[in-house]
Amino acid sequence: MTAHRIVFANEKGGTGKSTTAVHVAIALAYQGAKVAAIDLDPRQRTLYRYLENRIETEKLRDIALPGARFSVYDGDDIGELDDLSEAIAEGYDFLIFDTPGRDDQFARHVAATADTLVTPLNDSFVDFDLIGQVENDTFRVKKLSFYAELMWETRKKRGLKTINEGRRELDWVVVRNRVQHVEAKNMRRLEGALKELSKRVGFRISPGLSERVIFRELFPSGLTLLDKGHLGELGTSHLVARQELRQLVAGLNLPMPDRREPQFELADEK
Ligand SMILES: Nc1ncnc2c1ncn2[C@@H]1O[C@H](COP(=O)(O)OP(=O)(O)OP(=O)(O)O)[C@@H](O)[C@H]1O
Ligand SMILES: [Mg+2]
Numbered sequence: 678m679t680a681h682r683i684v685f686a687n688e689k690g691g692t693g694k695s696t697t698a699v700h701v702a703i704a705l706a707y708q709g710a711k712v713a714a715i716d717l718d719p720r721q722r723t724l725y726r727y728l729e730n731r732i733e734t735e736k737l738r739d740i741a742l743p744g745a746r747f748s749v750y751d752g753d754d755i756g757e758l759d760d761l762s763e764a765i766a767e768g769y770d771f772l773i774f775d776t777p778g779r780d781d782q783f784a785r786h787v788a789a790t791a792d793t794l795v796t797p798l799n800d801s802f803v804d805f806d807l808i809g810q811v812e813n814d815t816f817r818v819k820k821l822s823f824y825a826e827l828m829w830e831t832r833k834k835r836g837l838k839t840i841n842e843g844r845r846e847l848d849w850v851v852v853r854n855r856v857q858h859v860e861a862k863n864m865r866r867l868e869g870a871l872k873e874l875s876k877r878v879g880f881r882i883s884p885g886l887s888e889r890v891i892f893r894e895l896f897p898s899g900l901t902l903l904d905k906g907h908l909g910e911l912g913t914s915h916l917v918a919r920q921e922l923r924q925l926v927a928g929l930n931l932p933m934p935d936r937r938e939p940q941f942e943l944a945d946e947k
Contacts, residue, residue: 680713680766681932683773684791688824689807690778693797693854695723696892697885697925698775701795703901704926706743710770710934715762717784718777719751723896731899742904745773755786762787770934780823788824789831791847793929796824797854797885798871808851809878811870818877825878832879850929851875852885883928889918 683701685694698714706712716725728747735742748765750758766772774791776784788794798804805811810819821829828849835847851871875882886892895901902919905911911919 680769680772681792682787682790683771683793683795683929683931684776684784684787685774685795685797686776686784686788686824687778687796687798687807688780688784688822689804692778692799692804692807693886694778695721695727695775697795697797697852697854698724698773699727700886700901700903700922701926701929702745702771702773703743704903704922705771705931706745707903707907708933711768712745712771712773713765713769714745714747714773714775715758715765716747716749716775717758717781717787718775719749721777722749724775725749727896727899729899730897734898734900740908742900742907750783755783758783758786771931785823785827788827793931794828794847794849795929796849796851796880798851799853799855805867805870805874808874808880811874818874821878828879848930849880850883851880852883852925852928854885855888856885857888884921884924886921886925887918889915891915891918 683698685698687694695718702712702714714724714728716722718724725747728745731742731744734740735744746765746769748761750761752758762772774784774787776787796808798807807822808825809821811817812819828847831847853871871882874880891902895905900908902911902915902922905915906919
């Protein structure tokens, strides 16, 4: 059984790929899954450093938290990346890739081999352009982005493979990130455009995270909202945020392993 591959990708920077990737990885670990992760952005290394900080915090505070096995790929060879992917995910349930916010050959490669592709989008028309450009009034799609085209191609190829080799279907999920309260009329326009795009481009929309300061504050400690809850350090104002995170993970419809033993769930529910 090979690990289920979840790829976080969006060709634009700063949309929340690394933040959601780490939160999803740790949430799955809390549910008892074995999770591996590869950071494909050797310059920023956000996911890698986040998980390094996490280990540091565990040492400093003398605590053990559910975690992920992780690495960063900074080479220039697809075959080498495939070898690393196979080695790191050997015997694991999930392999998570965090990709850089730019067009990148390795990001394309892993997106094309994903089981679940997650694209976080900030809540604005500027970000929607990353999937496709829509006409102002009718929301008709004028032009597809490279990810959208890549996904079309991948699906076409997979379609043939599914028949021959039983390859899993690709599930492309767009999650809105940093959702804020915008004027109702504007919100309806945004939702209308996104829905139209989803029908034409073939992704589904799932709930994401709201704009919250805590997401910016967690990185140095390497902790996530679930850890804060587990450690009894989650303020009541953040309970809703944790609920959002759970909904985000549930919305990804991931195949959970049978043998999982959620060790931390009870403490987490406090
Ligand atoms: N829901 C949120 N609320 C508040 N801040 C957020 C949220 N999600 C992400 N951020 C902040 O926005 C910034 C960008 O997020 P992140 O690094 O996850 O994006 P990214 O898509 O990985 O960026 P890059 O393309 O540069 O890798 C970070 O400072 C992060 O803390
Ligand atoms: Mg990032």
